[in-house]
Amino acid sequence: MTTNRRLIVFAAGSAVCLLGLGMLALAWGFGFFGGGPLLPLYQLVQTPSSHAGYLRTTLTHGTDVYVNDFEEAALRTVESEPRPAIGRMGIGVDNVRAIPGQPVTAYIAEDAGSEMPAFEVFRNARQPPFDWRTATFRTMTFPSPSGARSSATTIDPALLDEVVRLLRDGPSANLPAMSLADSSKLSWISMTSDSLPGLQFCPVVYTGASGTVYLAESLMIDFKATPPQANAHWIPASPTLLQWLK
Numbered sequence: 001m002t003t004n005r006r007l008i009v010f011a012a013g014s015a016v017c018l019l020g021l022g023m024l025a026l027a028w029g030f031g032f033f034g035g036g037p038l039l040p041l042y043q044l045v046q047t048p049s050s051h052a053g054y055l056r057t058t059l060t061h062g063t064d065v066y067v068n069d070f071e072e073a074a075l076r077t078v079e080s081e082p083r084p085a086i087g088r089m090g091i092g093v094d095n096v097r098a099i100p101g102q103p104v105t106a107y108i109a110e111d112a113g114s115e116m117p118a119f120e121v122f123r124n125a126r127q128p129p130f131d132w133r134t135a136t137f138r139t140m141t142f143p144s145p146s147g148a149r150s151s152a153t154t155i156d157p158a159l160l161d162e163v164v165r166l167l168r169d170g171p172s173a174n175l176p177a178m179s180l181a182d183s184s185k186l187s188w189i190s191m192t193s194d195s196l197p198g199l200q201f202c203p204v205v206y207t208g209a210s211g212t213v214y215l216a217e218s219l220m221i222d223f224k225a226t227p228p229q230a231n232a233h234w235i236p237a238s239p240t241l242l243q244w245l246k
Contacts, residue, residue, distance in 0.1 A: 040087045042096050044110070053220025053231065059096065059110055059122050061087060066108055066122035071129035073218035075107075075121040076190070076200045082109050082119060101198030121199060132201050132217075133168050137191045142205070142245055154244065160191065162241060167203060167217055170235035175206075175214065177222065177229040186219075186230075189245075204232060205245065213237040213245055 042059045049056040051070035059066040077099055086104060087096030095111035097119065098104050106127045109119040123129065137160045141153045154160070178185070185207050190200040206214045216232035237245065 039085060039094055039096075042087045042089060042110075044089060051220075053222060057120070057122075058125075059087075059108070065125040067125055068110075068120050068122045070218070072121050072123055074132070074202050074204075075130065075196075076202050077109050077119050077121060078192075078198055078200055080119070081117045082198070099198040107199065130196055130199075130201070132164065132191075135164075135193045135195055135201070137164070137193045137201070139192045141190045143187065143190075152244065159240065159244060162238060163189070163191070163203070163215070166215055166235050166238060166241070170215070173214055173234045173236050175208075175231075175234045177225070177231040178206075180221070180228045180230055189215075206232070206234060213242050215241075 040061045042061045044057065044059055046055055046057045049069050054070045054073060057068045059068075079100060082097045082099050084098055085094035085096065086098050086108065088094050089096065089110075097109045097111070099107050099109050099121075102108075106124055108122050108124075110122060112118050112120045139153060139155050140160055140163065141151050143151045187205045187207070188202045189205060190202050192200055204216045204219055206216070208214065214234040214236055216234050219230045219232050222229045222231065
């Protein structure tokens with residue numbers, strides 16, 4: 001092969017490689033591979049909440065402000081890893097996601113995990129908080145803490161209403177703060193409502209040493225304690241709910 005032909009072949013090959021790299025970069029930029037620089041950049045700021053034991057976290061892009069505070073502490077996404085990606089926290093980090101069933105003008109999710117996804121729910125500051133006290137719930141699920149049996153699920157409206165009534169009006173139990181290291185005593189129940197598609201309301205369940213079960217809307221965390229401690233407005237479960245949980 002002559003020198004000129006070698007140069008032509010080399011130039012053609014280089015052009016093909018550059019074209020391929022350009023298409024790859026373009027695809028990455030539009031998020032086809034899970035995080036491109038063309039996705040909007042969100043800024044995260046965390047400050048003390050006006051509610052003791054909680055933090056106020058905001059996600060901001062332009063004039064759009066989303067908040068995770070006391071009102072969102074009990075909300076979880078139905079999907080463990082919601083998609084599509086709508087924003088990023090840094091180059092190639094597409095951890096701001098839309099929530100299927102929710103308009104991005106109402107709720108979005110952000111991955112606060114490291115190795116495993118751990119999406120937190122953020123509410124648009126212009127969106128009123130979800131009022132679980134007046135909501136009508138459709139289903140309730142309690143995952144098996146030990147894995148000895150499958151999760152329990154109910155659609156009994158009387159039992160669902162009872163949980164709401166307990167959380168809203170139940171008598172408070174004066175329990176001491178517990179170490180976060182003792183998380184084996186904590187679980188949750190997941191409640192779905194047609195007024196909150198794509199999300200679940202998840203009150204906390206605490207099982208005491210004597211088998212007594214308590215409910216709380218969410219946990220208050222004292223990070224200044226060593227080790228960090230959790231407290232809550234604990235309410236004893238009713239006999240009917242206790243039977244279902246067991």
